[in-house]
Amino acid sequence: MNYALKIRYIVTYQENKVIIIENGIILIDGNKITDIGNNLEIKDREVLEFPNHVVIPGFINTHSHTAMTLFRGYADDVPLNRWLNEYIWPMEAKLSGKEVEIGAKLAAIELILSGTTTVNSMYWYPKNELIAFKEIGVRLMSGPPIISGVSDLSSSEKLVNDWHGNNDDMSRISINPHAPYTVTPDDYTEILNYKNSYNSKSNCPNLKIHTHLAESKLEMQLISEFSKDKGFEFSDSIKTPTQYLDSIGILDVDLIAAHAVECNDEDLQLILQKNVGVSINTISNMKLGNGIPRIKEMSANGLKISLGTDGPAANNGFSMFETMKMSSLTQKSLYNDPSLLSADKLLMMATAGGADVLGWKDIGTIKKGNKADLTFINLNKPHLRPILNLQSIVSTIVYSANQQDVSDVMINGKWKMRDGNLTEYNIDDILNEFEVCTKNFFDNSKN
Numbered sequence: 001m002n003y004a005l006k007i008r009y010i011v012t013y014q015e016n017k018v019i020i021i022e023n024g025i026i027l028i029d030g031n032k033i034t035d036i037g038n039n040l041e042i043k044d045r046e047v048l049e050f051p052n053h054v055v056i057p058g059f060i061n062t063h064s065h066t067a068m069t070l071f072r073g074y075a076d077d078v079p080l081n082r083w084l085n086e087y088i089w090p091m092e093a094k095l096s097g098k099e100v101e102i103g104a105k106l107a108a109i110e111l112i113l114s115g116t117t118t119v120n121s122m123y124w125y126p127k128n129e130l131i132a133f134k135e136i137g138v139r140l141m142s143g144p145p146i147i148s149g150v151s152d153l154s155s156s157e158k159l160v161n162d163w164h165g166n167n168d169d170m171s172r173i174s175i176n177p178h179a180p181y182t183v184t185p186d187d188y189t190e191i192l193n194y195k196n197s198y199n200s201k202s203n204c205p206n207l208k209i210h211t212h213l214a215e216s217k218l219e220m221q222l223i224s225e226f227s228k229d230k231g232f233e234f235s236d237s238i239k240t241p242t243q244y245l246d247s248i249g250i251l252d253v254d255l256i257a258a259h260a261v262e263c264n265d266e267d268l269q270l271i272l273q274k275n276v277g278v279s280i281n282t283i284s285n286m287k288l289g290n291g292i293p294r295i296k297e298m299s300a301n302g303l304k305i306s307l308g309t310d311g312p313a314a315n316n317g318f319s320m321f322e323t324m325k326m327s328s329l330t331q332k333s334l335y336n337d338p339s340l341l342s343a344d345k346l347l348m349m350a351t352a353g354g355a356d357v358l359g360w361k362d363i364g365t366i367k368k369g370n371k372a373d374l375t376f377i378n379l380n381k382p383h384l385r386p387i388l389n390l391q392s393i394v395s396t397i398v399y400s401a402n403q404q405d406v407s408d409v410m411i412n413g414k415w416k417m418r419d420g421n422l423t424e425y426n427i428d429d430i431l432n433e434f435e436v437c438t439k440n441f442f443d444n445s446k447n
Contacts, residue, residue, distance in 0.1 A: 001413070002045035003028040008379070009054040009393055010036065012366050013352055018344045020390040026055070028372045031168065031413030035368055050408070052380035054393055056347065057364050058117025058373035058411065059320040060354025063210075063258040063279035063308030066121045066140075067103035067129060069110070070095075070438055071313035080216050080288045088313060092124060094445050101128035102437040107318065108136035109430055112422065114319050114403035115375035117411045120256065120279070120308070120358055122176040122210055126159060134167050136425070137411055139373065141172040141358055143210070146191065148184045148230065153191055165204040170412060172205060172360070174256070179212040180241045181222035184230050188248045195254060206359055208254050214241045214267070215259040216290040242267035251276050256357055258308060261285050261293045268297055277304040277357030280349070282327040284310030292330045296340050306357040307350045320350050324398045343398035376408035377401055 005028065010021040027035040027045070068088075075087035100123065111119055118139040123129055126142045133140040143156050156175050164173040175191050177183040191209060199206045219241045227234060238244050242263055245251055251274035258279045260271070271278065280293050298305050307323050309315050324346040331340045355364025362370045377397060379387065384396050384405065409417040416423055 001028075002030070004040070004042040004045045004047045005050065005055070005374075006047065007050040007053055007055050007376075009390070010366060011054060011056045011347070011394070011397075012036065013348060016348070018347065018394055020054075020393060022390065026366065026372075026374070028410075028413055031372055033366065033368055033370050033372050036366060050376060053376045053378055053407065054397065055366070055374050055376050056115075056397065057351040057366050058375045058409065059115050059350050060306065060358065060360075060364055061111070061116050061119040061308050061318060061320060062256060062277075062306040062354045062357050063281055063310060064107075064119050064121045064318065065123045065311030065313075066107035066111075066119060066133075067095075067100040067123050067125075068311035068313040069106045069434070070099060070103040070441065071311075072316050073313075075313060076287075076316070080290060081218060081222075083288060083314070091445060094441070095124055097125040097128040099437055099441050100125040101132045102434055104129040104132035105136060106430060106434045107312070108133050108138040108140075109422065109425065109427065110312075110318050111138055112136070112409050112411075112416045113406065114317075114321070115377070115406040115409060116318060116320055117373040117375065117409065118354065118358070118360065118363060119318075120174065120210060122174070122178075123311075126173075127163075130159075130163055130171055134171060137170070137414060137416055139170050139360075139363070139411060141174050141208070141210075141360075143174045143176040145176050145178040146187065147178050147182045148187050152187070153194060157194070160198065160207065164207070168412060169205070172208075172358075174208045174210040177209065177211045177250075179215070179219075180244055181219060181226045183211075185232060185234070185248045188245070188250050192248075192250055192252075199254070206254060208256055208359055209250065210256040210258065211245075211250070213245065213257040213260055214262040215285070216288075217262055219262060220244075240264060240267050242270055246270050246274070253277075254359070258310075259285060259290070259293065260298075261291045263294060265297070268294070268301055268303065271298075272301050272303050275304065277306065277359075279306050279308040279357060280327060281308045281310040281315075281323075282330055283323055284314040286326070286330070287316075288314060292334055295327060295331050296335055296337075299341065299345065304353070304357050305349050306354040307346075319403045321398075321402050324350050328398065343395040346398050347394055372410055372413040374408075374410040375406060377405050378407040379405075381405060
């Protein structure tokens, strides 16, 4: 389908700056943006008007565990180590692909409703996750966790062959070593060698490695305990998880480091020098009592920064609006400086920054030639007025808007939501399926 979208405000980026086009037009042919501007020639296409709206690139969530919708509200108000060992991991061991597929389907719907068009997820039974996202039509990067002694690289290799870059490039695979305290240096090295070999030979998009890193103050202690358990050693000079991964060689341009909360100045320089992409997950870090990432220093040093929500058992949702706002406010409060992390920077981190970190080159920005992944926000709401000037629109998006203000969503040139309603699915049917699934799962888990 070819469209001409007439929109009150269009948010674009040029040279790392936000540019807003007023009363603009976006031309879409199939799944791509073919032109953007004012007074464009319109013929042989459907014309749609959005007189009270601002359109932004679809949000890109760079770290999540989507099917953890199944565990939302199950393990709140406990620290990370107990959260994993006493609650989440024992229940995940009882999962089947069926539950993951249904949980992922609900996640995909929730992402659409909140304006997110791409998500990067690490979870069990990723084939079922991929099937669910393909059905709903949300862009997904996914792969199973690799945990030494539990799961290995082989399951990821098959997914790469079957899914990576397929489904009109709506599906990509990442290699997901869980964390430095669950993956041995030998397994990290095997993953690195596989990734490098694949990227040197394949015509598909480059594979990414996605790992948790420096999520809590306990991480070096956990690495030390893990090394004794698995019978390997590392140098006494290594003092941080980031230095530890660097000693293995895993820090490089294809690494997505989720969290990076406990990073000192030397760590941040290592991340910068190796061109590692960072996924900031402010809300889950705060909820689990793991501190606040040093976004001020990351931004000042020029690191590749994006935003993630983490899984809905740790957040407890997928709202990138909340993530943008909280990421900004925590930095302003932490450093007693209200000028830190402007609304412009936060919006770019949540869109173009995500595309950069994931290596997905034709999304994240509204420009000619990019995929038509668009999120429309209805500004005709009391809490989104007044519109003082063009610059105030971005502040309104970051500090005032919420996911209920998303009116329309297009992914890969297809409408997924129009006027606040899903275009292809009945949400009551999906909720009923999910409720039956979760009730049965928890009931059976007691046996």
